[in-house]
Amino acid sequence: QIGGHLEAMDPVLALPVVELCLPRLEQLDTADATDLLADLRRFALHNRHLSVFEFALLKRVEQQIRPLPPVLQRHALEDRAQPVAVLVHALLAHGSHDPDALPEHYHRLMRTHWVDPPPLPVLGADPLATLDRALRPLRALDAGGQRKLLALCARTVESDGVLHIREYELLRVIAGLLACPLPLLQGVNPA
Numbered sequence: 001q002i003g004g005h006l007e008a009m010d011p012v013l014a015l016p017v018v019e020l021c022l023p024r025l026e027q028l029d030t031a032d033a034t035d036l037l038a039d040l041r042r043f044a045l046h047n048r049h050l051s052v053f054e055f056a057l058l059k060r061v062e063q064q065i066r067p068l069p070p071v072l073q074r075h076a077l078e079d080r081a082q083p084v085a086v087l088v089h090a091l092l093a094h095g096s097h098d099p100d101a102l103p104e105h106y107h108r109l110m111r112t113h114w115v116d117p118p119p120l121p122v123l124g125a126d127p128l129a130t131l132d133r134a135l136r137p138l139r140a141l142d143a144g145g146q147r148k149l150l151a152l153c154a155r156t157v158e159s160d161g162v163l164h165i166r167e168y169e170l171l172r173v174i175a176g177l178l179a180c181p182l183p184l185l186q187g188v189n190p191a
Contacts, residue, residue, distance in 0.1 A: 015056055015169050022064040033065040052094065055128045056169035063176045068139060075137075077113060077145035077152075084149065085110065085118045086134035087174070088156050090127055094167050096160040109156055113148065131170075135177055146178045154183040 006017065028036065040061060044054035077084065088109055092102050103120050110117030123130050141149060153174055157167045163185055175182045 011053075012165055012168070014053065015060065015172055018057055018060060019172075022060065025061065025065045028065060037062060037066065050128055052128070052166035052169050055132075056173050059132075059173045060176050063173075071140045073140065074142035075140050075145065077141060077148045080137055080141065080145070081110075081114055081118050082121070083134035083137045084113075084152070086121045086123070086130060087138070087149075088152065089121050089123060090131045090134075091153060091156040091167060091170060092159070093123060093127065094170060095157065095164060096162045105159055109152065109159065112152065112155070135174070138174075139177060141178065146180055150175065150178065150180055150183045154185055158186055 009017070025033070025036070037058075040058055044050055044058055050058075085106075089102070089106055092105055092109075097105055106120050107117060121130075138149065153171055157163065157171060168185075171185075172182060
């Protein structure tokens, strides 16, 4: 019965429904948690393509049931220009911007924190894997850096005036990684 309701549900609600189940997953023992993650990865990669939703689902479940070790040294946002550059480019690439205008939007957004931002990074053949690698050093941001990063992510997502599901899902992963609430977004959800 529940499966039928879930299949008929608006895709916008998919990740929030998963997040409602996350506290229950914390009760799994280590072996069951490892098996669950392996099964989820196998299902997600069954078609040899990882969608943004699948990436977000895997990251959120992994963040919940396999917490990372505590961060011993915190850093300011300004010390993490390169991973932030990848993150901003990835968010822009999943929006509605004209691909030719991405460098202009990227530099405008990055100049809010860096006078001389790094060049527009290359996301490569597997942009989600590149994003995943860039997210790791961002765990070590200090509280001020976390707030600035989430604000920058919100401005990036809002920069085209349209809130796409894939942008929202990536933002949920970032907020989960930082253990911060999701920022309020001012966007229009496309029909």
